[in-house]
Amino acid sequence: MEAYLIAIAIVSAVYVLLALGLTLQYGMTGIINFGHVGFFAVGAYAAALLAEQGWHPLPAFLAAGVLAAAAAWPLGMVSLRLREDYFAIVSLGFSEVVRLVVTSEKWLTKGVQGIPGIPKLFTGLGVGLPNSLAVLAVLLLVNGLAIYAMRRIVRSPFGRMIEAIRDNEDAVKALGKDPARFKVQVLMLGALLAGFAGAFYAHYIGYISPDQFVPLVTFQIWMAIIMGGVGRVSGALAGTLILMLFLEGSRFLRDVLPFISEVEMASVRLGIVGLALILFTLYRPGGIMGEARRT
């Protein structure tokens, strides 16, 4: 049981990292990023390929984050001057481009065959509970650092600027500031977090292939931050936990309701998540953590 809970906690923590990045981008700056999974994929592949080359995880993880952030730079430069809904489409396209490149560049990524046997972290501590706990601890630490950094950002002049961009971009321009520059920076910061998340994911699951980086992942993160409360760090946390509770908790629902078969349960699970999303938008548009946007 413990190992299963730890497994859920690890996957949740990876999702929280992704949700934090999106909170920074959408919740705080108002960038509609539908291509978050693209940066996640860059991080995952970078970490996996560097691990294959025998890199130590520490520099490999840093490289994964930096590469993901670097991938965000040109995207931001070319498209952030677009109005926000156009950027949503461009970013969705970007994540598909990443997936297709990964699929096609077989010499590097092994294409659709995927990369198997990515080493687990901290195996020196012993396989099973000890190394999973260590992975979880490091993930929590990284999450903690990210949350701390985000709180600092919110209170800094930079934070006030990005919130101003979210609330009224034209007013910011009228004040003589260049919103595009800030938006690119935010996009890169969010991508950095997604890159780290990807590196942890690759090392934890141990096998990555292009079909794990489909837009569905992006939208699960969106579900999480919408349910949790857009624009709040606590919302990203709460939303991810609710999402995991729905997805994983429904496995246990069947132990209590034995007359529902697994086939039916799969449909029930999707139905419950959908229903919850509708109820949230109807009755709690600000998410669990309440009043999200001061608009």
Next chain:
Amino acid sequence: MTLSRRSTLQALAAASLTSTFGGRAFAQAESFRIGALNPVTGAGAPYGSGMQKMIVAAAEMVNAAGGAGGRKFEVFSEDTQTTPQAAVLAAKKLIEVNKVQAVLGTWASGVSLAVIPLANDAGILHMHTSGAPALSVPPANAKGLGYRYQATNDRFGRAFAEICQKEGYKRPATMAFNNASGIGNTEGFKKAWEAKGGKVLEAVVYEPNQPSYRAELQKVLAAKPDVIVTGSYLADTTIILREWFQSGETTKWIIPAWAANPDLVKAVGNEVSEGLIAVDSISNEGSEAFKAYDAAYRKVMNQDGLSNVYAAMTWDMVVTLALAMEAAGPGANIAAINAKIREVANPAGTKVSTFAEGKEALKKGKINYEGASSVLDFDQYGDVTPDFSVSFVSKGKIERKYVVKI
């Protein structure tokens, strides 16, 4: 089965107590726990629920015959959603919470590759239906606990090469759907064909879900092949064949049977489909085991058993596992059971087709289970080598002409 809150709480308390003080408590338990981990939703959905229901049905059959090695099966079902991440969490739950001793029936190669390390860490059996060659060897199958009930993509490729040679083709080209299975087929073919001293003129890989494949087709046809070997699925094959027919070329086609089926013939018409060659690993359909499986499948799913080859494989998984447990004797651990799997499935021994029959025959000596999905003889990697049927489409009918052994 009724569950009150009190009994649930008691069970939970007992479970946590035993896991705290007693370590793994199932060593003395009389049930053997298996995890049915199948693609109920996602890309594998057309097969998943049938696979899962056949695991349950086969387990019930074994239990009705008095259990295996004195133990009854208890089945815990989970959905992989045909994605590695969901599969990993589901497998963790099966292994850690339900304490299963075998995971049966993962489908996509990506899913199996993600789940098999967990089975290795836990030291339990993992039986799957995936085609990727990487699953045969370390690191994936480092402990020899993995068994594959499906032909590898490589073997499909070898069968294609045999057929090409037999039909006298000299100038083959390939077209593959861009996923592990599609490419596995055509690359397996290329390897086998080049080993025979031949040359593949052109190898095109295409992205799925296109409205037209004319550009890819032109590239292949420009090399003037006399036959095109595909690793494709139904939807894309339909479009490709229509466009090929419009081009007026007279190339022949060798297509895996999951694409070249009656639906394809219906979709493209008799004229286009004339002379297509469909290749399939043979479900052991004349066999007694297949009859038993087919009856169970019709009863539960209300469909022909032939419509789901993977369900026949999951049926065989339970039966081979049960026979190995019977052979290993009461209270045997995983290692002892694992050691018996080849013994009960491979030749030298009385041929048997059901668990009950095998249980009887085991009292007298060695047995050889001939399965519903194939004759089920495992090589040293835990792979099976089924025979392949070669069918020709003629006047809208798909007729089996001969069988290829590799």
